[in-house]
Amino acid sequence: MIRTLVHRVGYAIPIMFGVALLCFMLVHLAPGDPLVSILPADASADLQKQIMQLYGFDRSYPEQFASWLWRALHGDLGTSIASGRPVATEVFNAVGNTLILACVATMIGFFFGCLFGFVAGYYRNSIIDRLASLLSVIGVSVPHYWLGMVMVIIFSSQLMWLPPTGAGPGGSADWTLDWAHIRHIILPAITMSVIPMGIISRTVRALVAETLSQEFVVGLRARGLTDYGVFCHVVKNCAPTALAVMGLQLGYLLGGSILIETVFSWPGTGFLLNTAIFQRDLPLLQGTILVLAMFFVLLNLIVDVLQSQFDPRIERG
Amino acid sequence: MDSSVISRPRPPSSHIDIGGPQQALLSVRGLIKHFPLSRSMFARGPATAVRAVDGVDFDIRKGETLGVVGESGCGKSTTARLVMQLTMQDKGELVFDGQTVGSRALPLRDFRRQTQMVFQDSYSSLNPRMTIEDSIAFAPSVHGVPHKQAIVKARSLLDRVGLSPVRFAGRYPHELSGGQRQRVNIARALALEPRLVILDEAVSALDKSVEAQVLNLLLDLKEEFGLTYMFISHDLHVVRYVSQRVLVMYLGEVVEIGDVNEVFDNPRHPYTQALLRSMPSMDPNRRTEEPPLSGDPPNPINPPSGCRFHTRCPHAQPVCSQTPPPLSDETGHAVRCLMYQPGSGHSAAPMGVAA
C-alpha cells in the first residue's frame, strides 16, 4: 500500500509542477499591459515603475515564476489588483461555495446515474434500456448553461418555486444548512448534476451489462444464488469503477463550474474567474486557476490510489 | 514424401550461395538476451531481468530442417526473434553463409531478404485492413519491385500454396479460415525468395487435419525452392516428422542437439529423456505410470546455480549445483550435462581430464 502511494505521489509531483508552470505561462500569454486596469492613463513613468516593482512585473519570467511558486507554496497567492484583498482569501472563500455546489451536484448525478445505469444494464436491450440510454445521451449532450436558463425560466419565472440567483441570505460568507440556503442550491445543483449523471449512467450500464453477460454469473445462478445475491455481486464488481468515475466527475465539475455559476450568480470560483478575466486581474486569475487545477490533480491522485486499493485487477506499483 | 531427404540447395534467382555446401547457412554464436524488469525506485539489490536467452550456440546447415523443442518459457520464441533480428541481442552474433549479419558485407536489409518468418497466430500476423494479395505483395514492393509485378508474384504464390487467386486474392484476413490464413502467411514469407524460413509454432494453432496438409505443403515448398527451415514446436511428433536435426532448449540454454532420430531414440540429457517420456503413447501396453518431470520449471529470472536442470534432475549430485556444464564438442550429438563431461566430478561421467 505504501509503495503504491509513494509511487503515485512521486508521479504526481512533476505533473503538479508542470501544471503550475502552465498556469504561470498561461496568464503571461495575455497581450496588453497587466497594469492597465489600475493605473490611470496619465500616470507618470515613476509611478508606473513603482507599481511594477511592487507587483514584480519588472523581473525576468523565470524569476517571477520562482518567486510566485515559492510564495504560493507558503499560502501567499498575491494581492488582487481589482479588489486589493489577498488572492488566497478570495479564492478559498469561493472554493468553499463551489465545493458545496459540486459535491451536491455530484451526489445527485451519482445517485441517478447509478439508478439509470443499473436499470438499463439489467434490462439491457429492452425498451427500458433504450429509454435510460437516451436519458444519458441527453445528459452529456445538453449545454448545461442553457439548461440552467431553462430551469430558471420554469421554476423561478413561471412557477416561482425557487429563487433564480445567489447563494442565499448572508451571501457567500454565511452558509448554513437550512431551507433558506438549500432552496438556492437546488436549481444550480440539479443543472450541474446532469453531466455527471449522463456519464455515470453510461459507464454503469456498460459495466453491469458486461458483468451480467460474463460466464461466472451463469455459474453463480446454477449454484443456486438468489437474484438478490447476484445483485450484490454485480454491485461489488461495478462499485470501484463507478466510484472512480464519480471522483473524476467531481474534479471536472470543480474546474468547469464557471458556466453554471455565471447563470445562477453563485459566488464560487467560477464566478471569481469570470471577474478576474474581465477585469484583467492577473494575480487573481493566476491564483484561481492554480488552486482549481491543483484540486483537480489531487482529486485524480486520490481516485487513482483508492481505485488501486479496491480493485484487485489493477496492478500495484 | 520422404522428409528425411535434405533437399539439394537450388539457388533461387536472387541469392547466391557464397560459402558452398559445407558452410552452415546460419551460425548462431553466444546469443544473450535479458529483458530488464521495471522496478520501483525503492527496490534494493541488483537489477533483475528475465534471462530469456542465456548463451545459445548452434548451426543450421544448408537445406536441412532444424527442429527446436522445449517447454513454454525456455526461450524458443525469443531465439527466433533474435535470429530474425526483430529483437536485438545483448551479446552474440549471427553469421549467415559466412558473413556477419549487420556488417558491411551483409547489411541488415540484405539479410532480411534472405530470412523470413511464419508466426504462430495466423490472424494477428496479417493486416486486417489489407487484402491478401496486397499483404503478400508488400515485402517485394518495399524492395523496389513495381506494384503490378509484385501483385502478379503474389497471385502466383497464392496458387502455389493451394489458394485459388481468383477466390482469395481480393479478400480480407477475417474471411479466411485458420489453415487458409497460415497458407497466406507462408506465401508471404516466400515472396522475397528467402533461403532460410523460421517457422515459430506455425502449425500449432491448427486443427490436426489442417495441420497435416500445411506440413506437407511446407515440405513440398522446401524441396521445390531449396529452402532451409528452423522449425520451432512443442509437438514432438511433428518435429520428428519434419526435421533432420533437433535442438532441445531449457531455460534459455541449448541442452542437447543432434540428428533427430538419434536424439529421439537415444536421448542423453535427462531433460530430453523426461520430455520424450511425456509424449502420450498410442500403445496400451506402454502406459506412463508416473509423471516424468516434477514441479514447475524454475523461472528465468533467477535460474538455479550450476546446471540449470539440477533441481528437477533424477541424477543430480552436489557437483551439479556448483559447475555449469558446457555443451559437449561432438558434432553428431552434443549434450550439456556433467554426466557426459569427462572428469567433471559426476559419478556417471567417463574418466578423463576435465575440458
Place this chain on the structure above:
Amino acid sequence: MSAISPSVAPAINVNPERSPGYWSNVVKRLRRDPMAMTAAAIILLMILVAVFANWIMPSDPFQAGMLRRLRPIGTPNYPLGTDELGRDMLSRLMLGARLSLFMGITPVIAAFVFGSAIGIIAGYAGGWINTSIMRTVDVFYAFPSVLLAIALSGTLGAGIFNALLSLTIVFIPQIARVAESVTTQVRRSDYVDAARASGAKPFTIVRAHVLPNALGPIFVYATSLISVSMILASGLSFLGLGVRPPEPEWGLMLNTLRTAIYTQPWIAALPGAMIFITSISFNLLSDGLRTAMEVKE
C-alpha cells in the same frame, strides 16, 4: 500441387473477386441504424442551413428595430419572434448555425490532425521519445478541459481565432492520448513485426500498416468530441469570450437574451435548443459509428 505451369498462368491474370472494404461495411451497418440515420439527417439539415443561410433567410439578421423588440413567436413576418434589439430570430438562428457549427467542428478537425500526429509518433517511436511527449501531454491533460479553455481564451482575449485556438489546444491532448494508445497496440501486432522483418523502413510501415488501423478508432473518438466542442465554443461566447456582437452565434445569442427570460422566455431559450439538438445529433451519430465499427465479422 505442382510448380506453375503455363496452363495455370492465365488464371493469375484474371481479376479476383473483391470483398467490400472495411469502411464500406461500416457505412452499410450504419445505414441500418435508424437513430444514427436520423441524427445524420438532422446534422445534414443544419449544415445545409448554415451554408445556404444567406439565400434562405427571410429577413436581414443585422437589421435592428427598437420598436419591435422581443416580439413573440408567431408574429407575422417574424415567425420565431424578435430578439432584444428587434432583429428577426429565425434569420439570426439560421446565420448563427454557420458560426456555431464552424466553431464546434474546426477545433476538432485541427486537434485530430495535430493530436494524431503527436500520438502516432509517440506510439510508434516508443522509448524516451514516447515518455517525453506523453508526459508533456499529461500536464495539459491534468487540467479540467473547461478550465483550460476558459483560461486560454480569457488570457488571449475574445475573438473567433483565439477561441478556436484555445479549443484546439484543449482537445489535442485528449486525441493524442487515444492515438498513442492505439498506435502502441498496433505496433505490437505480428503483422507489424512481419513488415519490419521484410526490411521496410519505419515511415513505410507507418503509412501502410499503422495508419489504416489506427486512424479509425481515433476518428471515432474525435467525432465524439464534436458535441463537447460545440457546447464549449458556444459556452465561451456565452461568457463573452469568443464570438463578439453583432455576429449571430447561438451561444452569444443566449448571453444577450438572458435579460429576456422573464419577458419572452421561449425566445430566450431558442438558441440553446438549437445547440442541444445539434449536439445530441452529433453524439448519436458518433455512438452509431462506434457500434458499427465494433462488430467483428
